[in-house]
Amino acid sequence: MTSSAEVAARDVLGAASRRAELDPAGAELIRLGENALFRLPGGIIARIARAGQAAAVAREVAVARWLETHDVPAVQLWPGVDQPVEVDGRAVTWWRELAPHKHGTALQVATALRRLHDLPPPVECDVGRLDPFVRLGERIDRATTLRKADRHWMRRHLAELEARYAELPEGLPESVVHGDAWIGNVVSTDDGQVVLLDLERCSIGPPEWDLTSTAVKAFSIAGITAEDYGTFVKAYGHDVTAWAGFETLRDIREFRMTCMAAQVAAENPARRDEVKLRLACLRGERGPRPWRWTPVP
Incomplete structure (x- = not known):
């Protein structure tokens, strides 16, 4: 049974994706915790923050871009998208899916x-x-x-x-x-x-x-x-x-x-x-x- 939290997250994802000109059809829920994570077709990971975290998410986007310019291996934003996008107070970002991975030593x-x-x-x-x-x-x-x-x-x-x-x-x-x-x-x-x-x-x-x-x-x-x-x-x-x-x-x-x-x-x-x-x-x-x-x- 789909939880109300997942339903709400999918609604936010749909609205944000349309504004970003991305297709959320077939989005697969990865995790529903502090943030909601979805896998979209094409190797895109969507991340939906809790309400009230827009400033922190905007900073995360800026940091990701900064680290990329310094060739520091870190999660990378999906290119060509103006982000984050805020829907109902929740900030949404899109990222490149990582290769299969495990916790670091x-x-x-x-x-x-x-x-x-x-x-x-x-x-x-x-x-x-x-x-x-x-x-x-x-x-x-x-x-x-x-x-x-x-x-x-x-x-x-x-x-x-x-x-x-x-x-x-x-x-x-x-x-x-x-x-x-x-x-x-x-x-x-x-x-x-x-x-x-x-x-x-x-x-x-x-x-x-x-x-x-x-x-x-x-x-x-x-x-x-x-x-x-x-x-x-x-x-x-x-x-x-x-x-x-x-x-x-x-x-x-x-x-x-x-x-x-x-x-x-x-x-x-x-x-x-x-x-x-x-x-x-x-x-x-x-x-x-x-x-x-x-x-x-």
Whole structure:
């Protein structure tokens, strides 16, 4: 049975495609999560953002074009289309479909981040500054499957993390950062490329924010081994866990993962137990890291 969310996304896709002079007939749903992804005939991927994300999507388009001019392997926009197109408050973009691919290794993530962080900031577009708390308040508000007391704790914890972030110690020189550099957003294609995905959070900020994602993968949720992390550090040339500000960024990243799960659970109650687990971990009720968290879409 087609869900109401998919029906709404297809309506937006149809209207946007007609304005872009593309044919959405036969569009195949790939994923319905934070963004709706559809595969159109001819190797086109359509991406539909949630309402209110037009500015972030416009920035993502600008970043994709900037990276292409610097020969940095990243997802590429479908050519000849003026985008994004906004329909009912939702921004739609079209991209070239990647060759078959899989999640990148720790080595590949490190290499991709090193190349990105070494780029001079763009002058042709304003990528803005990193906001590690973007949309967290909204996600807490959307977490309707949680108790009021849980949401109150999350808002209080968010305020504590914001205060800690404001006092971050000095670290590496600021650079362009990916903003959401977990292993799933760096993929290895069957034709031998390592490609950056999901560019909507690219911005200027501390490179340590990107590096923390892999450290969390290793030491917070045991998604990769300590040996994998050692390979990552050697390839990138810096160990973020040795920095005095690491625990603050780690805690923010873990909280972002929890807020995302809470938003998903509001739309899919089967995920509610995962949110409760994550909250218990953050409160210190499930022992020390690593914790066993189940991925949510």
